Amino acid sequence: MKSKKAPASDVEDPAPEVSKKQRKRSARAAEKALELIEEVEEAQETVAEHVSAEAGTLAALLQVGPQFQLQDVDPRSTPGFAGTKKEGKAALAAGVEPMSELQERLFAEGLSGGERSVLLVVQGMDTSGKGGILRHVIGSVDPQGVSLTSFKAPTSEERAKGFLWRIRAALPEPGHIGVFDRSHYEDVLIARVGKLVPAATVQRRYASINTFERRLVDSDTTIVKVMLHISSDEQKSRLAERLDRPDKYWKFNPGDVDQRLLWDEYQQAYQIALTRCSTQRAPWHVVPADRKWYARWAVQQLLIDALNGLAPQWPVADYGIEEQKARLVAT
């Protein structure tokens, strides 16, 4: 088979008109960018090595145990990270490459018959930074391997089906990282605070969630649950910013202020949900989130730890490599 490389005929010369001088300047700039990127990456790795907790230790620091009290967690603290905002950003950047490779291996495994997947559940009050996690942590891996669901108030069809129905429908396929922006936990949070269902129903749901999650783990889904924990003051200032900047007006909703008036009730509902539903197989992690850069780094590390725990390997070929090489050469 011959390749087709005939020159474009009826198309005008498509290259923009560029002088020799411009070409040179551009070539030098491109060269410089590549060199500097290497230096940047080295610097970022230096930061990550120096001020972040050892791999695998963060989950234990943030995990919700039996004695857990949400009010004892300082939303401005940075457990497992001894650096500043600038260092946090560098450490986050240093984590992109390892996370991407692990994700690609998991994806490859899924395409090759593997059943394993990861589910990241992200909860938090309004303005706690859920969107930033999606953008800055999840956004750095291949979108082909991610299934993201943002749960809004359930539709009447969904309400008719039992609260876990729409959750089941959104679970990640094998090899994927599923991400829930809000989740079935809203059914014991806003449902409780807003009295959307009878108290007895809320009570039953904690057990239903634990059973559901246990089965999910048994069917090879690793669940990473994170609550982004902000302070009331920080929420106030983030909402105020949305009212100050025309490029942020769309993020503000008058209902956010109504919800804010129920702050203490929500903290209490979180306290109950976090402790009742932090199980050994699917523990909750509370991530201090007044510092956005810390929360992003922490969630990235929790995901990297979870993926490292799975240790996905490149699949072996299920065909004869030499045979296929010979077939290919013959084409």
Added chain:
Amino acid sequence: MKSKKAPASDVEDPAPEVSKKQRKRSARAAEKALELIEEVEEAQETVAEHVSAEAGTLAALLQVGPQFQLQDVDPRSTPGFAGTKKEGKAALAAGVEPMSELQERLFAEGLSGGERSVLLVVQGMDTSGKGGILRHVIGSVDPQGVSLTSFKAPTSEERAKGFLWRIRAALPEPGHIGVFDRSHYEDVLIARVGKLVPAATVQRRYASINTFERRLVDSDTTIVKVMLHISSDEQKSRLAERLDRPDKYWKFNPGDVDQRLLWDEYQQAYQIALTRCSTQRAPWHVVPADRKWYARWAVQQLLIDALNGLAPQWPVADYGIEEQKARLVAT
């Protein structure tokens, strides 16, 4: 309302043990990374300004017109770009920020009652780089605003429903960028070459597609259709690479060689589909794709052009700003 900032009590000091010297080294490295990133971005912009076609001109260069002949397009050419691979990578990086902002504006518009959306349709032979477009172009915008669908062979349920059924189900919501990795065009490509349906059915489908796409455009979806055009030789070398690298075995499928034997038939099927279904409202673009870096840059520019054409604006507030500020202060 008071913020809760009690110190963590029963949690051990979570900061890793870090010496003063380590702290200093890390702080310096973080500072350096940030400074260098600014320099990198400047250099990348210099490249983009110097060697790429003016905004808005690329679509015309790549567009399929009535006289179009696929065999006349050189897969190694780089229409609208006068630089090298290094410069191509720099120009792609320079496009991330403008594309992200346009995407966020479109997303905001969609959340505020706007109906507009963008649909990117990506077609191309095996190994033409569809996955790389998803990862390196689509992967750089906020995943919340993207709905990505990879179309595989239709299931029996899907086959029973008419070929556009599953396509309609995957259309982007208002404010979203929908991405089709393969699409309804497979129904006139593999369906034609593999004789999966009678010839008369294929014939009818071109018209159905044009009607479908016209209605889609009428309902405020901007369609950007790109065919990644590689040469047969390039495909051979990309398949060979997959057979040479254990981390790429999973990407190879013996069926790829079978499909390769039908190369000429596929080129012919593309020629027909491209010319019959390149309409004024939803034109096809053929992107030379033997150079991955060029194809990625070109698709990014086509998307930026499409988004610029929509010129999405930050939504105005549909609430009283001063009133809400007062409510917030009172909390």
